[in-house]
Amino acid sequence: MPTGDSDHQPDAADRHDNHGDDRGHGHGHGHGHGHGHGHGHGHGHGHGHGHGHGHGHGHEEGFDWEAMADSIELDGVMVLPLVADVLAELGELLHWSQVGHVLDVGSGPGVVTAALAQHAAYAQVTAVDSSPQMLARAETRLRADRRVSRRVRTIAADLDDELPALEPAHVIWASMVLHHVADPVAALRRLYRRLVPGGVLVLIEFAGPPAVLPPDDPTLLAGSWARLEEAAAVMIRERLGLDPWRLDWPAMLAEAGFVDTKERNRAAFHAAPLAEQARRWIVKHINRGLQMVGDRIPAADLGPLQDLADSALARRDLFVRAERRVLITRRALD
Numbered sequence: 001m002p003t004g005d006s007d008h009q010p011d012a013a014d015r016h017d018n019h020g021d022d023r024g025h026g027h028g029h030g031h032g033h034g035h036g037h038g039h040g041h042g043h044g045h046g047h048g049h050g051h052g053h054g055h056g057h058g059h060e061e062g063f064d065w066e067a068m069a070d071s072i073e074l075d076g077v078m079v080l081p082l083v084a085d086v087l088a089e090l091g092e093l094l095h096w097s098q099v100g101h102v103l104d105v106g107s108g109p110g111v112v113t114a115a116l117a118q119h120a121a122y123a124q125v126t127a128v129d130s131s132p133q134m135l136a137r138a139e140t141r142l143r144a145d146r147r148v149s150r151r152v153r154t155i156a157a158d159l160d161d162e163l164p165a166l167e168p169a170h171v172i173w174a175s176m177v178l179h180h181v182a183d184p185v186a187a188l189r190r191l192y193r194r195l196v197p198g199g200v201l202v203l204i205e206f207a208g209p210p211a212v213l214p215p216d217d218p219t220l221l222a223g224s225w226a227r228l229e230e231a232a233a234v235m236i237r238e239r240l241g242l243d244p245w246r247l248d249w250p251a252m253l254a255e256a257g258f259v260d261t262k263e264r265n266r267a268a269f270h271a272a273p274l275a276e277q278a279r280r281w282i283v284k285h286i287n288r289g290l291q292m293v294g295d296r297i298p299a300a301d302l303g304p305l306q307d308l309a310d311s312a313l314a315r316r317d318l319f320v321r322a323e324r325r326v327l328i329t330r331r332a333l334d
């Protein structure tokens with residue numbers, strides 16, 4: 001599977017998320033909060049955003065966790081080429097054969113956890129998530145994978161609290177989760193203490209919108225795709241009560257004690273003609289987007305976007321380029 005890296009530095013202010021990733025984590029969605037608790041306090045480290053959201057712990061009434069988990073699973077599959085690139089690069093910082101414990105926090109349904117466990121071939125791998133539904137998916141997936149089943153475990157825990165006692169980790173992977181926590185610096189400090197000295201944290205967060213259409217596609221040229229992505233990004237900001245594209249992760253990592261932080265935008269690229277899973281991701285992505293933004297985009301955009309969703313399984317010219325902000329950082333050597 002070809003992958004692409006964009007070498008430009010992230011410019012979070014002007015970028016918008018692949019909102020598909022974040023349509024499925026159980027926040028708000030207009031029908032209440034997971035445990036009924038909202039975090040009303042700001043981070044207190046300069047970016048000035050209070051959190052008005054509670055965490056999706058799977059208790060939302062009427063919340064279709066099964067459908068959401070399907071989406072998050074597909075999102076995970078779409079970024080696997082990027083995960084492979086990062087894992088290969090980490091080989092410059094550590095010896096995978098000596099990695100004894102990998103912690104995947106906010107693991108969701110375990111797609112990336114499985115990839116981590118396959119790569120860290122001798123490691124115990126722990127998937128942590130606050131959603132029992134997500135963890136049940138992860139369990140099923142990881143148990144079924146004979147390459148990893150004996151070395152993985154799942155733990156239900158909230159990153160806003162102290163994690164249960166675990167052996168120290170050589171690698172912690174935190175993908176598309178830390179913008180959910182009430183106090184990211186406090187959560188990062190707790191994760192720092194879970195690493196061995198010199199251990200590595202990989203933080204993956206929002207970057208630019210996904211691209212799927214060839215340059216001459218009328219839906220792209222008319223601006224409908226961009227308006228859908230922009231409207232979905234606005235809704236994500238509203239739901240989170242902060243702007244996840246503008247979070248100053250390097251500053252927060254430094255405040256939490258991490259050293260040697262390197263940041264880069266990376267992309268996972270799936271070339272045309274797409275495999276069926278990638279086509280299904282496009283269909284879901286557009287349908288979720290249309291559901292989310294409702295009448296926030298011009299009515300004239302709805303038809304072409306729905307046509308795109310309806311034709312995506314048959315089209316041979318669509319590709320997927322999904323972008324993420326990737327920060328690689330370490331616990332200092334004691």
Ligand SMILES: C[S@@+](CC[C@H](N)C(=O)[O-])C[C@H]1O[C@@H](n2cnc3c(N)ncnc32)[C@H](O)[C@@H]1O
Binds near residue numbers: 106108129
């Ligand atoms: C968008 S999914 C990311 C899944 C996976 N890491 C990936 O990148 O494919 C976010 C996950 O974080 C979990 N989550 C959200 N807030 C959390 C918290 N405070 N503590 C632990 N997990 C949390 C959600 O339940 C969800 O499974």
